Amino acid sequence: MDLKNQILTDIENASSLQGLEDVRVAAFGKKGAITELMKDLGSKTPEERREMGAAFNILKQELTDALDTRKQMLEEADLTARLTTETLDVSLPPRPVASGKIHPLSSVMDQIIHIFGGMGFTVAEGPDIEEDFYNFTALNVPAEHPAREMQDTFYLPPGATEQPYVLRTHTSPVQIRTMLKGEPPIRIIAPGRTFRSDYDATHTPMFHQVEGIVVDKHTHMGHLKGCLEEFCRLFFEDPALKLRFRPSYFPFTEPSAEVDIQWKGDKWLEILGCGMVHPNVLRNCNIDPDVYQGFAFGMGIERITMLKYGIEDLRLFFESDLRWLNHYGFSVDARE
């Protein structure tokens, strides 16, 4: 028992993991004190062996437990000591990951598409360089209409059909292409580039619009109001946003309306034009206006982007200035 106490004291006094290992070897190693004792066991009678064996097992267990406990304690102390010396400056900035920005116009188009998408609209497209027919004639814009003035419309040399080519002045020609291609019911939006010959603080020669059109047998102005109210409230993220529909005039709609919103203040701000598709437009697209009807709308994407995000200078949209893009642009993960 002296041996046991001696070993337990040695364990208790071991101050390092190596010291503890030495104690373990001295007891349980090949030539260890306990190992030696065990060797004697073979020369005993079976009865003595059983008795002593049991006592040895208890001793062995007791010492092993003491060794483990001490080992755990010493490891813990070692780790604590190490951790006090292992420090890094956590205030240093993290490793940067490459991060570019999405242009606000793309982000807004994405938002527009998803809002109207939720109402059952799909996206249609048409070319930027349009034939006069799609841009004007089919839309019931007569030859003498002011919109056809050279000052407003960019012209290209006429094509093989003698039809003048124009840079589309609105996204409305997509209405015509869609109606000529398909059958009602039609429900599309058409975002895209548009062009007008105007360049000052509030006009750029290229800008973006989104067009929408619904043609079926029963859609009326009440639906138009509901559709645009929902869009504006979702887009401007204001469920109480006030809208005002007031009569207006467009050659391609009848009745026609312009829509104002009351955004951040009590002033009405005009944001879009709309109306019921003009019977002549339907007829031009081989759709019987006595059977079908529907609404159409068009709005400037830059305009609603500026309003929503408080962007003041229109021209900077097209300047590619990284300072502006980093400020007004959107991170990839900002997409919903």
Place this chain on the structure above:
Amino acid sequence: MKFTLSWLRDHLETTAPLDTILDTLTALGLTVESVENKAEALAPFTVCLIEEAERHPNADRLQVCKVNTGTEVIQVVCGASNARKGLKTVLGRPGVVIPSTGQALKVGNVRGVDSFGMMCSATELLLGTESEGIVEVEPNAPLGESYAKLLGLDDVLIDIDITPNRGDCLGVLGIARDLAAAGLGKLHPPSLAVIRHSDLAGCDTVTLQCDTGVCPHFTGRIIRNVKNGPSPEGLRKKLQSVGLKSISTLVDITNFFSHDRARPLHVFDWDKIKGNITIRASQEGESFEALDDKTYTLKEGSTVICDDTGIISLAGIMGGKSTGCDETTTNVFLEAAFFDPIQIAMTARPLGIISDARSRFERGVDPASTLPGLEAATKMILELCGGEAGDIMEAGAAPSFNTPIRFRPERVESLGGLKVAPQRAAEILTSLGFEVTGSGEAFTALPPSWRFDIEREADLVEEILRVEGYDKIPSIPYGVRPEAKPLSPLQTRRFRVRDRLAGRGMTEVVTWSFISPKEADLFGGVPESLVLLNPISQDLSVMRPSLLPHLLSAVARNQNRGADAVSLFEVGPQYTNPTPEGQHMMAAGVRAGVFQEGNWTQKTRPVDLYDAKGDALAVIEMEAQGDRATPSWYHPGRSATLKLGKEVLGYFGELHPRIVKAFDLKGPVVGFEIFIDRLPLPKKKTTAKSKLILSPYQAVERDFSLVVENAVAAEIALKAAQKADPVLIQDVTLFDVFDLGDGKKALGIRVTLQAQDHTLTDGEIQDVCEKVVASLTRATEGVLR
């Protein structure tokens, strides 16, 4: 269209408050642009009399005046040269704000003399007129009277936006009619004047010849022995109140009818007309000096009014200088006519003439107002200028454009979304001047002569809706269950491409679709068919053949602002011809200078070809063949074309040094262009991914260092290694490229081996390695190091 509240009240008896009138105008589609109450700013300025004016003791140019305000006499120092004893002028007292400066007046001391007010010029009062010296008020103006009131400015000025279809509202009467229909009061239509003529000598010696093809209806009459001069106060103030200049009584009368009834008229000095009056179409190259002192050269086919000497008026647009009326005019020829709106627009537009007559005839003047207009104006001329009127000369007849429209009142609800009783619908139309016949479900409505824009049922629906108010239309939630995703896979790709490129650190820009021919030429040029006929400037005169030029210019601008790491992309169109097939949707990007700004964890490095390759592959997301031949704007040795079969998907590489120089860029500059709509859409119809089999057996890696000529493409070696044993070789990667000099390089190739059904034995591994070496050396003529 500007009008005052008091002018409106000439035609509309109403008790409605201003706000109601303004809201109703907008609700009717006559959108209120601005409301101005000049009286507010001018209210404190009153009429005063200079009783004495003496030279300032210490300044030659100043006078010290004793000024009678109507209640007291005060001292005012004045620098105006026209300040003089006996002059009635306009006074502001200390505390009032001078409109031109926004500053409040104080009691002043000018070179030792106290001044208790300021006598004002028209400029200082913001009355818009060029003025020398202080305002000279007419001698009989009452002292102390508000100057605004004296000017007739104590009235609210309303400016409304008139849509192109509402020419009738370019007259105050038309506006009043709309307001009355909307229930804001009672309309007082002007009474019809009929003038008895006297038998004037000389009239029958003149003939009127009118080509009714160019002018459907022309009327006129001579009025003799008129006295022209300044207009009487009432007429003058009325015109001034809406910003019209008072010229002379005769001219003012025509302007009055133009503004009041949307009925333009013209007065010729009869004595300046030589011979007979002819209305005809102009011939190419004829010229004409107009009242604005400019000479216009006409194209063929404009309507002109001529005497025997030539053109005396550009019909419906502007009168001629040679026959204009002035104070000496005693005999006048008054014209009222109907001109074709389209013809007026086509004539005036290219000439750039803007006039009140043009804007009205262009939108359409009531064809039935020709004779009543002539009579009413005659009546006013006789009243204000005296004289005797001659017989009416007339050619053609008032055209009638409108036909009855069948109208189903239920269409107001089924098209307009608002339920309106048939009786109410009829009432509205009648109040707007329509002749309604029938009742219940079977109406017929004949539009009034002044409306050119009503042709069909839908137009009638709009009329009823706008009078009832669009705000009354109940809003119905719109939405049907989407049948499809809003974007097609092709369209979705454009948004994904944006996300992916931004995720790679590039920033999206949006640039013009047009560029300068010089830049276009650097990128292959454009055909004649893509040259704009009327560009906004030479720099934006052709449709771009590539997105790169604008991207490169954008890089240069950002570099000039000090940015070192510039990487930009755009998803947008480029053009090869004007047909829809010639317009390609592209994704293109450029990186210049360094790849990201350096930071504490990582030094920066210059961008290179492999950045652009990574960008390009991120866009195409598929395997493509490479081809060394690239367009001229790429570095010939450091670029490649990506192809799928024969179809070009795009290019990537370093930009040609010539391009870098042309755009004045700090290099290196790399870029890519991908025709994103040419990328094939994924074919699979299933959403399931290919089956993954995970081998439970150990994989082993073996590295090879292969020495080859520089010209040998690494891809050849990698493919050769893979081919050595397609079953056991799971992966081949290039872990190093080392330049050995002497035109040779070492490729470090790592091959991963694994079997699905057992652990590879040393012998198997040895066999595969030997096959890899053989395949590598055979394919590349290289040696293993």
